[in-house]
Amino acid sequence: MLFSTGLIAVAAGGVQQAPSAVPVPMPKVGDPQTAEPPIVPDDTFNKALPPLSNDINAPLEPLSPIAMPTPAAPAEAVPPELTQPLPALQAFDSTPLVDVTVKDAKSPDIRYDTVIRGLDTLGLTGKFNGLSALRGGDGKAANATVVSARGHEDEDLAIRLMKSLGYYDGTAISTIEQIPGDTARVRAIVSATPGKQYKLGTIMVQAAPTLPAGLVQSLLPLRTGEAIEAERVQGAEANVALVLPQRGYPFAKVGQRDILLDDVAGTGDYTLPVDVGPRSSFGTFTTEGRLAFGAAHVGVLTRFKPGDLYDNRKVDDLRAALVATGLFSTVSVEPVRTGNIGPDGTEQVNLLVEQERGPARSVAVSGGYSTGQGIRLEGSFTHRNLFPPEGALIVTAVAGTQEQGATATFRRSNAGRRDRTVTFTAGADHSNYDAFDAFTTTFSGRISYDSTPIWQKKFTYAYGFELTGTNESVYDFGRGARRRATYFIAALPGQVEFDRSDSLLNPTKGYRLKLSLSPETSVRGAVRPYARTLVEASGYYPIGDSIVLAGRVRAGSIAGTDRDDLAPSRRYYGGGGGSVRGYGYQRLGPLDPNGDPVGGRSINEFALEARYRFGNFGIVPFLDGGNAYESVLPKATDLRFGAGIGGRFYTNFGPLRFDVATPLNPRKGDGKIALYISIGQAF
Known part of the structure; x- marks a missing residue:
């Protein structure tokens, strides 16, 4: 019950006194009307007393044996069982009785x-x-x-x-x-x-002065005249306990309420004791346990500075960031009093981080299938803390029907700043598609400021460098046949994104805007600089609780060079699970005389989906459109459309996607059905 203790009921009008008793006259000693003869005369009583000695040290006289009265003959003989000695305790059967109820099958419940x-x-x-x-x-x-x-x-x-x-x-x-x-x-x-409903009378908070003044009272949303409802009272007290640590009082404790009821007025005077503790500010860090990294790197993960007013929301955020590193089996962050008073009058509070590092190695396997790309399996081995703090080594291998390769990546997470990642990657890959057959080696570096499931940011960015050497098959329109060519490419890719959606993997409302720009140069006999640009926008609009309308538009351009001077793998292609569904991977765009795609310098795409979810499952009808063009800028003509329906299975790490689509205005050589299986929404 809400008021199990501290509840006192007082009747109106004060404490009532019992009615006075009528005095009854007592008889006086010696009154002749009431005198009775004594039971034992005084002389007889004095003679029965033993003589007393004047010597107080004399020993006491022995007592005479007391003659026991002879019992009268019993009226009847005593049963012999009662005269027998009791049996030993070990002989008793101490097993409790079992209540066995035998139910008559003929007597129903x-x-x-x-x-x-x-x-x-x-x-x-x-x-x-x-x-x-x-x-x-x-x-x-x-x-x-x-x-x-x-x-x-x-x-x-x-x-x-x-x-x-x-x-x-x-x-x-x-x-x-x-x-x-x-x-x-x-x-x-x-x-x-029910009877009458009691209302709140006087509301009193017993607490030390706070800054600002009356802070506790302002956090207790109870008003005189309101009904004394358990949920409202408990919620109001919980609000005090929740918000005080957010306002600089980490050690605040809410005591036991007391309500004094007046059954005549129908009111209850409410009193709540609160121990606010010292007003505090952030101090330093200490770490204990089996450490994954030291206190200095803990400071990198914080969103506050020493001297800032204490706010336990920022402490919870730090705890979540520590968990997100994936380096701990258990980790906790607790405030510790120091007694040091700062210039602003607040007490410095240090944070004790207790760590228990967990396994740093993991193995992951993923796979998918799509028309045009075939089967693709990817496995990776990760050591998340090979180079502390948070220096990871990731080795990845890809085995598929149309792609094979391996990469090694060094990744430093939270590099000098929270959520900033530095990555270096070296890899080799073989890709065999209708558009090209390429053997590629790459060395790249990247600095990114990323969104995470803990903190999805409105603004993110990435920039870096890329050095690529690739030998690819290409159709030579001058010769009228395919030939192989080697390209050396240097690029400075960059990206910015503005994200107002509500989820990274499964957005249901909001929008995203992304711009990618990569100044590049291709060296094949001569230096040919150019720039790749891609702009993308997506939006999500909920209809009720079960349906989300989602849309995406994308446009790209490559300026500064001719298409035939570009490595085929650097050109734009349309079609596939992340593009225009219904068409094979990279099948949209200009074709050579053999019907194979050759890519273009521009692209435009759009997609519309209606995502209907029921429980952990979903159905998604969709319509896609777009094409790739040889020109520098995309056109609004010759668009290709695809439509289909997809299934979704929602998990705690994102939805599993199964899409089936068909081209609405196919060209010669385009298939009738395309299938896509992957993790995450299409956009």
Whole structure:
């Protein structure tokens, strides 16, 4: 109950005194009207006393043996069992009796109906039904005694529920009655009478002065005249306990409330003691346990500085960031008092980080299939802390029907700043698609400021460098045949993104804007600089609780060089699971005389989806469109459309996607059906 302690009821008008008793005259000693002869005369009594010696050190005289009276002859003989000595304790059988009830199969259970009266007007019937012993019995019992016992339990339940809304005079009674015309059933009735509802009277908070003044009172959303409802009172106290540590009082404690009821006025005076503790600011860090990294790197993960006013939301954020590193089996962050008072009058509070590092190595496997790309399996080995702090080595291998390769990556997470990542990658890859057959080696570096599941940022960026050597097959329109060519490419790719969606993997509202720009140069006999640009926007609009309309547009351009001077792998292509579904991977765009794609210098795309979710499953009809062009800028003509339907299975790491699509205006050589299986939404 809400008011299990500290609850005092006082009747109006003060304490009532019992009515005065009528005085009764007592008889006086020696009154001749009441004198009676003594039971033992004084002379006889004095003679019976033993003589006393004047020597106080003399020993006491021995007592004469007391003659025991001879018992009268019993009226009847005593049974011999009573005269026998008791048996030893070990001889007793201490096994408890087992209550074995043998039910007569011919006597069925009692069936009963449950009727609740008096709680509908209070809105308590639903809660009562969820906790009721009668309702929990499913309308049957072994006998009437069980039904009666359940009814008495429900009486107490009804009273507790009424008190939770301030009806402290409420009463309840349960009765059982026979249903007319039905001898096999009875009716169990619980009748509740709420009485009057008590209101809050005087509200008093017992707390030391705070800064700002009256902080505790402002955090207690209770007002005089409001009903004394358990949920409101408990919620108000929880708000005090929650917000005080966010306002510089990490050691605040809410005491036990006291409510003094006046049953005449129908009010209750409320008193809440609060120990606010010292007003505090952030100090330093200390670490204990089996460390994954030291206190200096803990400071990198914080969103506050020493001297800032204490806010436990920032402490919770630090704890979440530590967990997100994936380096701990357990980790905790607790404030510790120091007693050091700063210039602003706050006490410095240090944070104790207790670490228990966990396994740093992991193996991951993923796979997918799509028309045009075939089967693709990827496995990786990661050591997340090979170069502390948070210096990871990642080795990845790809095995597929049309792609094979391996890469090694060094990644430093939270590099000097939270959520900033420095990455260096070296890899070799073989890709064999309709558009090109390429053997590629790459060395790249990247600095990025990324969104994470803990903190999805509005603005993110990435920039770096890339050095690529690639030998690729290319169709030579001058010769009218394919040939192989080697390209050396240097690039400075960069990207910025503005994200106002509500999720990284499964957005349901908001929008995203992204711009990618990569100044590059291709060396093949001569230096040919150019720039690759790609702009993308997506939006998400919920309709009710189950449907999300999602849309995406994308446009790209390569300026500064001719298409035939570009390495085929650097050109733009349309089609595939992340582009225009219904067409094979890289199938959209200009074709050579053999019907194979050759890519272009520009691209435009759009996609529309209606994402309907029911439980952990979903259905997604979609329409895509777009194309790639030889020109520098994309055109609005010759668009290719694809439509289809997809299935979604939602997991805690993102949705699994199964899409089936067909081209609406296919060209010669385009398939009729395309299938895509992957993790995450299409966009």
